[in-house]
Amino acid sequence: MQKIWSLESIYPSFESESFKRDILTLENLVTELNTQSETLEDVPSLEQFVATMEKTDQLYLRLYGYASLTFATDTGHEEALKTQNKLQKINSESAQSEAKLMSFLSKIPDFEAFIEPSNFLKNFAFILSEKKKLAEHMLSEKEEILAAKLSITGSKSWNTLQQKLTSSLKGTMVKDGEPVNLPITVIRNFAYDASPEVRKSAYDAELSAYENIAEAIAMSLNSIKGEVLTLSEMRGYTSPLEMTLEKSRMSKxxxxxxxxxxxxxxxxxxxxxxxxxxxxxxxxxxxxxxxxAPVGKFSKNYTYEEGCKFVVDNFRNFSDKLADVALHAMENGWIDVEPRSGKRSGAFCSSQHMIGEFRVLLNYTGNLGDVTTLAHELGHGYHATCINKESVLNAQYSMPLAETASIFCETIVNQAALKIATKDEAITILENSLQDATQVICDIYSRFLFESKLFEIRDDHPLSVNELNEIMTNAQKTAYGNGLDHKTLHPYMWLIKPHYYYAIQNFYNFPYAFGLLFAKGLYAKYLDAPAFFKTKYDELLAASGKHSIVDVCKIMDIDVEHVDFWRASLAIIQKDIELFIELTE
Ligand SMILES: [Zn+2]
Structure with missing residues (x-):
């Protein structure tokens, strides 16, 4: 089986005629967009603009996809890096047309009536009315420019400070009986070490190192959240949470x-x-x-071929289509499998909408986690395959729905692995998945509580390091209850998690919980009524980029505004907890 992906069907090379021609076409399309945005006034002009937007997005994604995928497996590839920068620059030139579109949309009193005569526009009703809603929260053109410029010296600089201080920080811990001075990023990784002394020493080193930078980072956090509060109020939102929910297409x-x-x-x-x-x-x-801390021992290894077979066989128990999509990717050079020098770490899936393909990057070494990751990324690929029949403009789903198909596929494979596992293996599989779930449920809940409180207090005054530590540990006590020893919590979690420092993305926590629980809830639904589920699953994935979350879920008769759906999701995790306790008693 081919283990290095081929990008040939996207472009033969950076030097090829087709690649050079498409860069020129993209430049022309952006110019055209800007020109067309000047004369938006009626249905035909909006139709023309949206059609150009569609072509521009498609071509941009193809070109950028080629450059970024090349770069992902060869981070020394200068042409790929240069091209990515060039494309970003071309793309940023279309910002002006986007602003004009928003302003045009905001002035239409009855949008539904406006697009009624056009079947073409009706297909984009959701994304256009979403832009219209966002436009209603926009400031004047001059104020928007000022806010964007000030954010460079404001929130973005504070964010850079947080990144610089935390990434260059070092701490001293004891290893093999000797004190060693190491970067905090390395020290944090010792949380997974098999030795209890090493884990404890790493934790102590981490906390004491933070004391040196806490004042400066508290100032960053206060400034960023202060800016968010000012802007969200000026834009007419009742709170940063309301703003975040609207952008996530999610209801309160x-x-x-x-x-x-x-x-x-x-x-x-x-x-x-x-x-x-x-x-x-x-x-x-x-x-x-x-x-x-690691629990149990799991030594079984899977060659890539064995991993593929395990995934495809279990996908086939769900549906032939899912198994065939996975098999097609494996057999046609869509997956870059093994780690090698110059290749980036981790795993991802990237969709190539224009040619109806996707690529998966792995760093496969053969443990069970790698097999689950293969299933996870192929789940993203399946999502891309289903959504591909939609226009590229209707194919951008919000963060809470992004992990639906991937976690669903991961669950299929995990459950299958559990069925054939020995007792020791089962303990490790369960412990790994419960460790993850605890992060996504308990820890995310503590982060949500922390950020809510942070905004509430920041609205009144900037918080001191002590106040930040206190609301963090209080949030951890509430979320983890007596599961954690209250004498050894992590008061500085606010300082190290990058998510709190993005001014344009607040509450970057609950979408993770939504992702996991929604996928588990779908799995519960599948177990409950497999035949019905299979007829609707593809439709749900296909529609995920062109409706609100509530409406996407209605396709499968799921009411996400009702607590019962979420209870069923959590019951699946609860079952795993009971099994884990039973096996380790
Ligand atoms: Zn994913």
Whole structure:
């Protein structure tokens, strides 16, 4: 099986005629967009503009995809890097046309009536009315320019400061009986170490190193959140949370229903943490530094061919189409499999909408986690395949729905692996997935509580380091309950998580919980009524970029604003917790 992907069908090379011609075409399309945006006034002119927008997006994604995929497996490729920068620059020149479009849309009093005569525009009703809604929160043109420029010396600079201070920070821990001075990023990784002394020493080193930079980073956080509050108020939102929900296409009722079910389920997670704590020999709950401690032993290895077979066979139990999409990717050079020098780490899937293909990057070494990752990324590929029949403009789904198909596929493979596992193997599989779920449910909940409180207090005054530490540990106590030892929490979590420092993306936490629980909820639905589920699943994925979350879910008769749906998702994790406890008693 081919283990290095081929990008030939996207472009033969950077020097090829087709590549050079498409760069020129893209430049012309951007100019055309800008010209057309000047004369937006009626249905025909909007139709023409949207059609040009569609062509521009498609071509941009193809060109950028080629450059970024080339770069991903060869980070020393200068042409790929240069091309990415060049394309970003071309793309940024279309910002002006976007602003004109928004302003045009905001002035249409009855949008539905306006697009009624055009079937072409009706297909884009959702994304256009979404832009219209965002436009209503826009400031005047001059104010928008000022805000954008000030953010460069404001929130973006504060964000850079946080990145610089945390990435260059070093700490001193004890390893093999000797004190060693190491970068914090390396020290944090020792949380996964097999030795309890190393984990504890790394945790102590981390916390004491943060004391040196806490004042400066508290100032960053206060400034960024202050800017967000000012802007969200000026834009007419009641809160940064309202602004975030609107951008996520998610209703407040959905968030509330999900949070209610999460709160109800916390005691289950505490039971798991207490069991893990017992296994590690602690008495008053798990210390923070043992949250990621390895449990059990799993030595089975899968060659890539075995991994592929395991994934395809189990996908086939779900549907032939899913298995065939995966097989097609494996057999046609769409997957870059093994780690090698110059290739980036991690894994991802990238869709090539224009040619109806996708590419998956892995760093496959053969453990079970790698097989699950293969299934996860192919899930993204399946999502791309289903959504491909839609226009590229209707193919951009919001963050909460982004992990639906991937986690669903991961669950299929994990459940299959559990069925054939020995007891020791089962303990490791369950522990790994519960460790993840605890992060996505308990920890995310603590981050949501922290950020809510942070905005509330920041609206009144800038917070001191002590105040930040206190609201962080209070949030951890609420979320982790007696599952964690309250004497060893992590007061500086606010300082290290990058998500708090993006001014344009607030509450970058609950979408993770939504992603996991929505996929689990779908899996529960599948187990409940497989035949019905299979007829609707593709339709749901295909529609994920052109409706609100509530409407996407209605396709499968799912009411995400009702707490019962979320309860069913959490019940699946609860079952895993019970099995883990039973196997480790
Ligand atoms: Zn993913």
């Amino acid at each position: 009722a959905t968030l509330d229903a999900m949070l209610t079910a999460m709160e109800e389920s916390m005691s289950g997670f505490h039971k798991y943490l207490n069991q893990k704590s017992k296994l590690m020999g602690h008495e008053n709950g798990l210390p923070f530094y043992d949250l990621f």
